[in-house]
Amino acid sequence: MRAFTCLSLLAMQISLIYSAYPQIYSRCRFWDSGCxxxxxxxxxxxxxxxxxxxxxxxxDPMRIDYSRIDIAGLKMDISNAIVRGYGAAVVDRASVDPISRELYLVYHTDLTMDSQYNAEGSVLGLPISGDGNMRVVAKNVQIEALLPFDIVNDARGRAVIELKGIQYRLNFKDNVRFDLSNLFYGNKGLSDAMHQYVNSNWKAVADTYSRPIFDIAQDKLFKVLRSYLLTQPLDNIFNFFK
Incomplete structure (x- = not known):
């Protein structure tokens, strides 16, 4: 009875491990982007x-310890950032080009970032300063990524995909809202005016200044995907004969 109980517990542990590990449910043909x-x-x-x-x-949540924005007149230090929303990403398109060896991926999601900030300089030409907490809520952010790869053999001699890098484009499709505490160090009039300005021009602000944070986020996503694909033989992912 005791041996049966131990075997049952071992089976449960193995089941839990594999349920948490990404699985390939159906092999795809190279040209089947839907699959x-x-x-x-x-x-x-x-x-x-x-x-x-x-x-x-x-x-998700993603932790970013520090990022520095020094773009178009704005100097901003962002620290202790928590980004939420990547777990709800919806994959719009995906394809693999075996000739050029590139993985193409398009997905969208809503993202929220809470952080501390210190800012000086200007935003789209208007002066800004402050030191406090910041929340950014971005609705329907579309990310288009191109990931070149090589096919290499792992330690067991199996052919696997080794991602070499990532290039990406951002499209803020719906809305981005910025809320900064202690903007202009408590001057409510200046703070209200700046909030009105940046939130009325949300797309230009996001397009101009968001890249440093997304560079860190995309690098983190890239590293996870790269590590995972190195564990997956090509035969597990693609059906070469049908």
């Missing part, structure tokens, strides 16, 4: 929640 998009979508929760076996960090 590939579905497989990526199925694995989004597991990839984002952190894969302990690979030492991958949790990406």
């Amino acid at each position: 590939l998009a579905r497989q990526i979508q199925i694995n989004v929760p597991s990839l984002i929640s952190g894969i302990k076996e690979l030492g991958a960090e949790v990406l």
Whole structure:
């Protein structure tokens, strides 16, 4: 009876490990972009929640210790940032080009960032200063990513995908709202005027100044996806014969 109980517990532990690890449910043909998009979508929760076996960090919520914006007159230090929303990403398109060896991925999601900030300089030409807390809520952010890759052999001699880098474009489609405490160090009149200005020009502000934060976020996502694909033989992902 005791041996049966131990075997049952071991089976449960193995089941829990594999349920948390991203799985390939259906092999795709190289040209079947719909199949590939579905497989990526199925694995989004597991990839984002952190894969302990690979030492991958949790990406929702995503922690960004520090980022520096020094663009178009604005100098802003962002620290202790928490970004939420990648776990709810919807995969719009995905494709693989085996000739040029590029993975193309388009997805969208709503993102929220809470952080501390210190700012000086100007935003779209208007002076700004302040030191406090910041919240940014971005609705329907579309990210288009191109990831070149090589095909290499792993330690067991299996062919796997090794991602080499990431290039991406952002499209803030619906709305971005900015809320900064202690803007102009408590001057309510100046703070209200700046909030009105940046939130009325949300797309220009997001397009101009968001890249440093997204560079860090995309690098974190890239590292997790790269580590995962290195564990997956090509034969597990693609059907070469049908």
